[in-house]
Amino acid sequence: MTATAGAERPTATEPLRVAIIGNPNTGKTTLFNALTGLRQRVGNFAGVTVERVEGEFRMPDGRRVAVLDLPGSYSLSAGSPDERIALEVLLDRDRQHWRPHVVLVVVDACHLERNLFLASQVCELGVPVVIALNQFDMAQEQGIEIDVPALISAIGVPIIPTVASRGEGLQPLKRALFTAAELPPPARRFVLPPEIEASLAPLVQHLEHGGLPTGTARMEALRLLGVRRGEQHLADIPDLARQLDSARDAIRAVGHTPEREESEARYGWIGELLKTAVRRRSASAGASTETASDRLDGIALHRVGGPVIFLVIMALVFQSVFSWAAPLQDGIDVVIHAIGSRVAGFLPDGDLRSLVADGVFAGVGSVLVFLPQIAILFAFIGLLEQSGYMARAAFLMDRVMRRVGLHGKSFIPMLSGYACAVPGIMATRTIDDQQERLATIMVVPLMSCSARLPVYTLLIAAFVPATPLLPGLDLQGATMLAMYLLGTVTALLVAALFRKTLLRGPVRPMILELPPYRWPAVQSLAISVWQRCLLFLRRAGTIILALSIVLWALATYPRADVDPALGEEARQEQQLAHSTLGRFGRAIEPAVAPLGYDWKIGVSIVASFAAREVFVSTMGTIYGVGGVDDAALQDRLRSETTADGRVAYTPLIAVGLMVFYVFALMCMSTIAVTIREAGGGRLGWKWAGIQFAYMLVLAYGAAWLTVVGGRALGFS
C-alpha cells in the first residue's frame, strides 16, 4: 500500500478548511477570534474525544472559510494530551476528522526561534502552510528587525505579519490562505547528516508502508526518535516499536544521540535562517536585559509579596462576582418577572397558565439570574490567562500543589472549576502526566462551581442572618466563603489521597513558560465570554427548560380532589402530596431523613442531577413561587413546616444542605466530560463512577455529620 500525496484542494462548493495551530501565548486564540468574530461554535468531532472550536468567515467575494482552533502546542511531539489532539487532527489518520486544506501556524515574532520549531514540523505534513507572524509590533518595539521576504524564501511558505489584538494584517492573511491552497505544500528545507538519513531510511519506509505520505513519514521518523510513549495515531502500524529501536541503535552506532537529532537538526536550520533574516538593534541586544515583565515578576513572584498579591487578586475576583453581579441580577429578575406576569395574564386560569407561570418562568427564570455571575467569573479567568498572570499563579501554587502530589499547572483547571467543572476538566489537557491529570480531574468538581451559587445564595439569604463580623464581611458572606474554602481544602486533601492510593506516582518536575505580561485584547476576551454565556443560555433553554416542564407535570398530576374549603396553601400542599412527585419523594424520604430533610428536599436533590441550578428551580416549582421572586421563595422556605408541624428548614439543616452541595457531584455534564477526558469507554466510565461515588459518600457523610454534630452542640 502506498499513499498518495496528502494535499487536498477545496472544491467550488465547500468552504476552505483552515486549521490554526501555534505555541501557547502567541495570540492564537485572539487571531482566531479576530478572524471569525461571533461566528463560532463549540462542539465535538463526531465519535471522537476532541472538543473543537470552529468558526467561519466570508471573503468579500462570498467564498467561505471554515476555521478550526487547535489547542496550543509547543511541538508536534505529543507530550500533553492537548498536543496529541493537534497532531491527530493534522495527520487525520482515522479519516474521520476534518482534514485541513491549509494549516495556519501562528508564530510569535518576539520568540521566533522556539516558534519556528513547531512551524518547521508542520511544514513537513504535506499540507499547504501559511505563517502569521503575530505580535509583530511588539517585536519592532523590542528592536527585533525581521526581514520577512528572506524568511519567506527560506521557509517556502507565505508569511504575513499580523497584530491580532488590533486586527492588523487580517486582510492580507485571509488572501494568503486562498493563495496557499493553490500552492504545492512545503517540504523539509534542511538535510540531516547522511549517516543519520541512512539510519532512518528503514523506519521511514516502514511508516510509508503503514500509510503515511513520504513527507509525513520523514517528519514522524525524526520526531519518534525523541519520544517513546504510546502513539495512538500510529497504533495501526505493526511492529513500529521494533523498527524504532533498530533505528535508534543504528544512530547510536554512528556516534549520535537519537533523542537529540530532531532538535539539533531543526534548531540548527532555524539558527542559520535567523542569522540572515533577523537583526537585533544594539540598544536592546542581549537576551539578559531586564524587561518590564521581569520587573513586574520581581513583585509578582516575590517570596512574601507574591502570595499576598495572589490572595488579594483571588479575593477581588470573588468579591466582584458577588457584588458587581447583584444589580445586574436584580435587573434580569425584574425583566423576567415582568414578562412572566404579562404572558401569564394573557392565559386563562388553569393548567396552561400554571405551566407557563410555575413551570417555565419560575424554573428557567430562577437559573437565568445567574448569568451575570457566570459572565464575570469567566471574564476574570480570561483576563488572568491573557495577561499572563495565570502562569505566575500556577508558579506560586506549585509549592502548595506539590505537597498534595499535583503539579502547579493543576491549579488552573481547579481555578476554572470555580466557574464550571466542565471547562475545568478540559483544561487538564495541559497536564502531561496521566496520573496527575486523572487526580486533577477527580477533584475539579469539588471546587464550588457557579451552578452551586444559586443553591448557596438561596439558602444563605433565607437562613443566615447578616450579622456583621468584620468591616466589609458579615455572617452571610463568611458562610459563603466557608463553603468555597470547604470545597477547596477538601479538593487538595482528596487529591493527596488519590496520589497516595489509586494514582500513585512521582510528581513531574515543573516546566512552565512565564509569558511576558500583556494587556488583554478586550474584543477577543468579550467574544470568549459571550461564547460561554451562550453555552449557559443554551443549557437554560434546553435541559433546564425541559426539566422545569417535566417537574411541573410531575408535581401537578395526577390531580387530587382537594377540599375547596381549605385555604390556598393547604390545597397546594394536598395536591403536591398526591402528585407523582410527592409519591416519589415519600418513597425516597427514608434515605434523606437522617440528614433532616423532608421529601421535598429529597426530590429537589434528585432533580438537580441534571444540573445543580435545578435545585433552586425545583424548589421554585414545588412551592409555586420560584426565582421570579426569590424573596417569596425565601419566605416560603422559612415558614415551611413538615407534616407533623415542625419547622421544615432550620438554619442547621440549611447549612447541612449546603455542605451536601459542596461535595455532591450533582451534574450530568461533569460526569459526561469526565468519562470523555478520563479516556472514554470503560476506563472513562470507571473513573466517572469512582468520582461520583466518592463525592456522594463524602456529601452524605459530611451533611450527616453537620446535622448530628450541630445538634449535639446545641444548634437547631
Add this chain to the structure above:
Amino acid sequence: MGSEATVVAIECGELEACRLRALGLYEGAQVSVVGKRHCLLVDVNGTRLALGADLAEGITVRPQGRSVS
C-alpha cells in the same frame, strides 16, 4: 546568575527532555539564570521558563562546566 551559558547535556525524563527542547532549551542553546525561588527562573532566547529544582540539576551547562542548580 545573569551570565550566559551554553547547554551541554540534558538528563531527565524523556517527556521533560522533549518538552524542554520544544521550548528552546536544547543542547547548544544559550541560557541564563534570571532568578531563583523554589524553582529556577531561566531565560532561553527571550523565553522565561520556570524549572523545578530537581529538573534543573539534570541540565549541564558551559562555560563554567557547572550544573545549573
